[in-house]
Amino acid sequence: QVHLAESGGGSVQTGGSLRLDCVASGFSGGDLYMGWFRQAPGKEREGVAAIGKYGFLHYAESVKGRFTIPRFSPGNTLYLEMNNLKPEDTAMYYCAAVGRDISFPLYRHEYDYWGQGTQVTVSS
Numbered sequence: 001q002v003h004l005a006e007s008g009g010g011s012v013q014t015g016g017s018l019r020l021d022c023v024a025s026g027f028s029g030g031d032l033y034m035g036w037f038r039q040a041p042g043k044e045r046e047g048v049a050a051i052g053k054y055g056f057l058h059y060a061e062s063v064k065g066r067f068t069i070p071r072f073s074p075g076n077t078l079y080l081e082m083n084n085l086k087p088e089d090t091a092m093y094y095c096a097a098v099g100r101d102i103s104f105p106l107y108r109h110e111y112d113y114w115g116q117g118t119q120v121t122v123s124s
Contacts, residue, residue, distance in 0.1 A: 047106025
C-alpha cells in the first residue's frame with residue numbers, strides 16, 4: 001500500500017512563497033507518477049502540477065510561471081515550489097500518486113493514492 005506524506009503548508013501574505021513536500025513510501029517496482037492537487041471550500045479538487053511520462057511537467061494555467069516542480073528530487077519525492085502566492089491559491093493541497101502510465105496527469109481520477117492534505121492560506 002502506498003502512503004503519501006505531505007508537509008510544508010502554512011499561512012503567508014500575498015506575494016509570499018511556500019514549498020510543499022510529498023514523500024511516497026510502500027511502492028515497489030515500476031514508475032510512480034505523482035502530482036499536486038488542491039481543493040478550496042465549495043470547489044472541486046483540481047490539478048495544480050504533476051510529473052507525467054518521460055518526466056514531462058504539467059501545470060494548471062492558473063499557476064504557470066509561479067509554481068514549479070523541481071526537476072531533480074530524491075526518488076519517490078515530489079516538491080512544489082510556490083511563489084508569488086495569491087489569495088485564490090488558498091486551499092487544501094493534496095499529493096497524489098499512481099503506479100501505472102496515465103494520460104492526463106492533471107486529472108484527479110487518474111490517481112490511486114492520496115495524501116491527507118496540507119493547508120495553504122494566503123491572506124491579502
